[in-house]
Amino acid sequence: MNDSDEIEVVEGSGNVFADLELPDAGEWLLKADLAAELRRLIGERNLTQTRAAAILGIAQPDLSRLLRGSLRGCSVERLMGFLTAFDRDVEVTVRPRSGPGDRGRITVTLAPN
Numbered sequence: 001m002n003d004s005d006e007i008e009v010v011e012g013s014g015n016v017f018a019d020l021e022l023p024d025a026g027e028w029l030l031k032a033d034l035a036a037e038l039r040r041l042i043g044e045r046n047l048t049q050t051r052a053a054a055i056l057g058i059a060q061p062d063l064s065r066l067l068r069g070s071l072r073g074c075s076v077e078r079l080m081g082f083l084t085a086f087d088r089d090v091e092v093t094v095r096p097r098s099g100p101g102d103r104g105r106i107t108v109t110l111a112p113n
Contacts, residue, residue, distance in 0.1 A: 026106040031071045033108035034079035039067050041086045056082050 017032075018025035042052045053063040066074055080090040097104045 027076065028071065030076055030106045030108060031074065031079060032069070034076065034083065035066055035069070035071060035074075037088075037108075037110060038079065038082050038086070041083070041088070042067075045086075056085050 012019050015025050015029045017028040022028060042049075045052075047055075049063050049067070050060045053060040056063065083090050
């Protein structure tokens with residue numbers, strides 16, 4: 001690359017899955033956000049994967065795959081259940097879309113500790 005080459009920079013939408021034009025992008029982002037919070041909680045408590053898996057009622061290799069981003073086969077409902085096992089309330093709010101657009105959005109808002 002030389003000085004005359006230009007790099008095009010495109011601002012993302014906030015959903016990498018949508019930016020990659022993957023189907024069900026909203027669901028994938030929701031799963032990723034929930035899994036990231038689970039990872040944070042496990043780290044905050046300094047738990048081993050074996051201990052965390054026991055709390056969740058799953059096998060350690062399954063937790064390991066989940067924490068490495070393998071979200072296939074893990075439903076949003078199951079991830080929310082995992083968070084409740086870590087003493088978290090999970091709240092779902094449905095409201096009219098606030099802005100223009102064809103579809104509503106799914107977002108995760110994490111409350112401060």
